[in-house]
Amino acid sequence: xxxxxxxxxxxxxxxxxxxxxxxxxxxxxxxxxxxxxxxxxxxxxxxxxxxxxxxxxxxxxxxxxxxxxxxxxxxxxxxxxxxxxxxxxxxxxxxxxxxxxxxxxxxxxxxxxxxxxxxxxxxxxxxxxxxxxxxxxxxxxxxxxxxxxxxxxxxxxxxxxxxxxxxxxxxxxxxxxxxxxxxxxxxxxxxxxxxxxxxxxxxxxxxxxxxxxxxxxxxxxxxxxxxxxxxxxxxxxxxxxxxxxxxxxxxx
Amino acid sequence: xxxxxxxxxxxxxxxxxxxxxxxxxxxxxxxxxxxxxxxxxxxxxxxxxxxxxxxxxxxxxxxxxxxxxxxxxxxxxxxxxxxxxxxxxxxxxxxxxxxxxxxxxxxxxxxxxxxxxxxxxxxxxxxxxxxxxxxxxxxxxxxxxxxxxxxxxxxxxxxxxxxxxxxxxxxxxxxxxxxxxxxxxxxxxxxxxxxxxxxxxxxxxxxxxxxxxxxxxxxxxxxxxxxxxxxxxxxxxxxxxxxxxxxxxxxxxxxxxxxxxxxxxxxxxxxxxxxxxxxxxxxxxxxxxxxxxxxxxxxxxxxxxxxxxx
Ligand SMILES: [Fe+2]
Ligand SMILES: [Fe+2]
Numbered sequence: 323x324x325x326x327x328x329x330x331x332x333x334x335x336x337x338x339x340x341x342x343x344x345x346x347x348x349x350x351x352x353x354x355x356x357x358x359x360x361x362x363x364x365x366x367x368x369x370x371x372x373x374x375x376x377x378x379x380x381x382x383x384x385x386x387x388x389x390x391x392x393x394x395x396x397x398x399x400x401x402x403x404x405x406x407x408x409x410x411x412x413x414x415x416x417x418x419x420x421x422x423x424x425x426x427x428x429x430x431x432x433x434x435x436x437x438x439x440x441x442x443x444x445x446x447x448x449x450x451x452x453x454x455x456x457x458x459x460x461x462x463x464x465x466x467x468x469x470x471x472x473x474x475x476x477x478x479x480x481x482x483x484x485x486x487x488x489x490x491x492x493x494x495x496x497x498x499x500x501x502x503x504x505x506x507x508x509x510x511x512x513x514x515x516x517x518x519x520x521x522x523x524x525x526x527x528x529x530x531x532x533x534x535x536x537x538x539x540x541x542x543x544x545x546x547x548x549x550x551x552x553x554x555x556x557x558x559x560x561x562x563x564x565x566x567x568x569x570x571x572x573x574x
Numbered sequence: 575x576x577x578x579x580x581x582x583x584x585x586x587x588x589x590x591x592x593x594x595x596x597x598x599x600x601x602x603x604x605x606x607x608x609x610x611x612x613x614x615x616x617x618x619x620x621x622x623x624x625x626x627x628x629x630x631x632x633x634x635x636x637x638x639x640x641x642x643x644x645x646x647x648x649x650x651x652x653x654x655x656x657x658x659x660x661x662x663x664x665x666x667x668x669x670x671x672x673x674x675x676x677x678x679x680x681x682x683x684x685x686x687x688x689x690x691x692x693x694x695x696x697x698x699x700x701x702x703x704x705x706x707x708x709x710x711x712x713x714x715x716x717x718x719x720x721x722x723x724x725x726x727x728x729x730x731x732x733x734x735x736x737x738x739x740x741x742x743x744x745x746x747x748x749x750x751x752x753x754x755x756x757x758x759x760x761x762x763x764x765x766x767x768x769x770x771x772x773x774x775x776x777x778x779x780x781x782x783x784x785x786x787x788x789x790x791x792x793x794x795x796x797x798x799x800x801x802x803x804x805x806x807x808x809x810x811x812x813x814x815x816x817x818x819x820x821x822x823x824x825x826x827x828x829x830x831x832x833x834x835x836x837x838x839x840x841x842x843x844x845x846x847x848x849x850x851x852x853x854x855x856x857x858x859x860x861x862x863x864x865x866x867x868x869x870x871x872x873x874x875x876x877x878x879x880x881x882x883x884x
Contacts (some may be wrong), residue, residue, distance in 0.1 A: 348630045348639070351646055352623040352858070355866025357657075360623075361650045368643055375636045392635045416869045472879060473872025480868070565634035565692055572750050574634035574692070 325508055328501035329442070330385045331404070332511055334394070335501075335547065337377030338405035341395055343426065344370030345558055349413045362462060363419065369455040376448045396566035400556055401549035408491035409546075410554045414484065417470055417477065421484035423463035428524050429495045429517065430456045436512035445510060464528050471532025478533060485529065486537050493542030496521070577601070588789050593719035596662040604788050608718050609663050610679070611790065613670040616656035618682035619649045621855050625689040626698060634692060641738055642695060648731045655727060659720040675860050683841070684767050686849030693746050693753070693760035699739015701761075701768040701806065707732045708802045709772065717789040740809060747813040754814075761810070762818045769833070770841045772799035778838075803831050 323331075347367035354360025378391035408426060413419055434456055437449035470477040496518040498506070505511025526536055545551065565574065580599050587594065594600055623646050630646070633639035657667045673679035684702050689695065710732060713725045746757040773779060773795040785791035810817055821834030843849065 345631060348643055351627040351630050351643065352620075353862045353865075355862075355869035357620065357650055357654055359866075359869075361647055361654075364643055364647050364650075368640060368647070371636055371640045371643070375640075378636075392637075395636055396634070416866065469873045469876040470869070473874075473876040474868070476868050477872030477875075561631045564632050569750065569752055572634075572753050574638055574745070574749075 323500060323504060325504065326384060326386075328504040328508075329510060330381055331499075331501040332505045333377050333381035333384060333445070334402075335404040337374050337381055337394070338403045339409050339426075340370045340374035340377060342403070342405045342409040342555075342558060344368075344374060345562060346409065346411070346413050346422075347419070350419065355416050359416075366423070366455075366459050366462070369459070373448070373452050373455070376451070380444050380448065392566075396563050400551060400559055403551065403555065403559075404547055404549060406491070406494050406546045407543060407552050408488060408494065410552055410558060411488065411491065412554060415480060417480035418484040418487070420463050420466040420470060421481060421488055423459060424467055424528060425485075425488055425492050425525065426495075427456055427460035427463055428521055428528075429492075431460050431524075432517040432520055433512060433514070436517075440511070441509040467528055467532040467534070471529070471534045481532065482534050485534055486539075489537040489539060490541050490543050494544035494546060497544060497547060499547045585787075588717055588787075591789070593722060594717050595719045603784065604790075605663050607784065607788070607790060608721065609660055609665050612656055612660040612663070612718075612721055613665070613673065614680050614682075616653050616660060616670065617674050617679055618685065619653035619656060621681045621685045621859065622649055622702075624855055624858055625685055625687070625851070626695060628689045629692060629695050632692070633695075638695075638742070645699065645735050645738065648735065652724075652728045652731070655724040656721075659718075659724045662720045671863065675856070675863070677847075680845075681855075682771060683844045683849065684771050685855060686844050686852045687763065687767050688851050690763070691756045691760060693743065693756040694764070696739050696742030696746060696757065697760035697764040699735045700743055700809070701739070701764045702771070703732050703735040703739060704806060705768045705771045705802050707736060708798050708805075712791075712793045712798060715789075715792050740813075743815065744813045747815060758815060761815050765818050766837065766840075769799060769803070769836055770844075772796070772802070774838070774841075800830055803833055807831055 344367045347363050347370065350360060350363040350367075352360065354363060374395065375391050378394040382389040382391060382394055408422065411418075411422060414422075430452070434449045434453040438446055438453060440446040440449065467481065470481040472478070496514045498514050502511050502514065506513050529536060565572070581601050584594070584598075584600055584604070587598075594604075626642065626646050626649075630639065630643060633642050657670065660670060661667065670679060674681065684705075689698065707729060710725050710729050714722055714729060716722045716725065743757050743761075746753040776782075776794045776796045779795060782791055782794070807817055807822065819834045821832065823832055824830075825832045844852065847853075
């Protein structure tokens with residue numbers, strides 16, 4: 323694997339995480355528990371679309387075959403998407419979305435802090451913009467964890483259930499593929515493994531402050547980096563790619 | 575002051591073109607008229623998120639998804655300003671939502687039509703927001719201060735939406751034959767309902783007397799409708815869309831377009847609950863409002879808990 327190939331792959335991973343998470347959050351549109359939250363969740367979705375656009379655009383440039391961000395977002399087959407499985411989990415109820423956002427944003431907070439120092443200036447620039455957004459996403463989900471965790475018996479149960487159900491998809495975030503090892507060596511990417519302890523500490527703090535127990539199960543499901551997804555992914559893509567696939571000649 | 579004195583002082587203010595503010599004394603009928611109108615307007619912004627939201631996960635490019643999502647978010651924001659404006663008249667958002675669910679409060683008929691192809695997103699922005707702007711520009715001078723100010727803020731965003739919608743239509747008309755057909759199909763379905771957004775002919779709207787006297791309404795339905803038609807027909811021509819009205823023609827003498835008769839039978843059917851999506855829109859709003867109840871309860875319980883600690 324060349325450095326260029328590894329960077330391309332690395333950018334696709336980052337871009338796909340943003341793309342798929344934006345898709346799930348955008349499903350909240352007109353379905354929020356209160357209008358303000360409808361807007362807050364779609365606002366986060368908008369940040370993710372912007373980030374996906376930047377990362378996929380740059381991926382296309384690095385690959386050098388003239389693929390646009392849209393071509394990468396809308397025309398790849400399922401097994402060529404490399405997002406973490408947690409991103410593609412269905413939107414679920416509000417507790418599920420909040421728990422998911424906390425688990426992802428905590429990781430992204432650590433990841434993008436590191437990537438701000440990437441030797442690749444374009445990536446560092448994208449990370450610099452992303453980190454400001456991620457701080458807001460993290461705070462938003464933390465505050466809702468407090469409200470749900472300490473709100474009512476029901477809200478506490480639903481948040482606990484969501485954390486339990488998502489837990490097996492959190493470990494994947496800290497895996498290192500061959501391309502990530504190469505990116506780490508080149509001081510372009512970051513050492514995911516090194517983030518895990520800090521991640522756990524941060525998540526534990528928020529959850530225990532929310533009266534939520536950390537799951538004890540240790541089984542982890544992964545596969546996203548290799549393009550092996552959950553059954554959800556095909557359905558996401560069949561919606562997302564519908565117009566691009568049905569009218570391949572059209573420019574939108 | 576007795577009721578007559580209040581009303582006289584109030585009307586004097588109105589006649590001098592002064593704004594009425596929340597703390598000012600106002601006739602009860604004025605207050606109720608405004609609550610009805612502003613809450614209907616707020617509900618329209620919110621219910622309007624549904625037909626557009628229908629295409630979010632199928633938007634065909636990252637940019638179009640971004641524009642659409644931001645647009646729907648703006649509409650939700652308009653809903654928030656308007657709920658706040660109505661709250662200054664002594665009604666809570668929760669009460670307004672109850673009135674929506676019970677059928678006591680209405681929302682714009684236009685959102686009872688379905689969004690069936692991607693060009694509908696263009697048509698909604700261009701025609702529906704376009705029609706809304708004509709109405710709202712006029713409402714910037716409405717007599718109730720908080721409503722007028724909300725309209726100033728909202729109008730700025732609506733004109734963006736209108737341009738973005740038109741851009742979608744223009745691009746599709748430059749595209750493949752299939753795209754052109756989608757654009758014309760959307761035009762055919764949204765044109766007449768857009769004209770209906772202005773309400774019945776002036777000769778058939780007997781209730782607008784007070785609205786004019788109190789300067790809540792500043793221009794008549796037909797005047798506003800005509801303004802919309804005149805600006806929109808030209809925009810359609812530029813991009814090659816035809817208007818689905820065989821009677822539409824330029825009237826040299828009046829310097830405006832004459833149009834064919836609006837199907838008021840359809841208008842009345844939709845108002846009375848028999849439009850293609852009336853039941854769906856209301857069921858959607860009720861479902862998600864109810865599903866969110868436990869979240870609102872949790873937030874309230876947590877807030878109470880925090881207040882007790884402090
Ligand atoms: Fe609006
Ligand atoms: Fe709008």
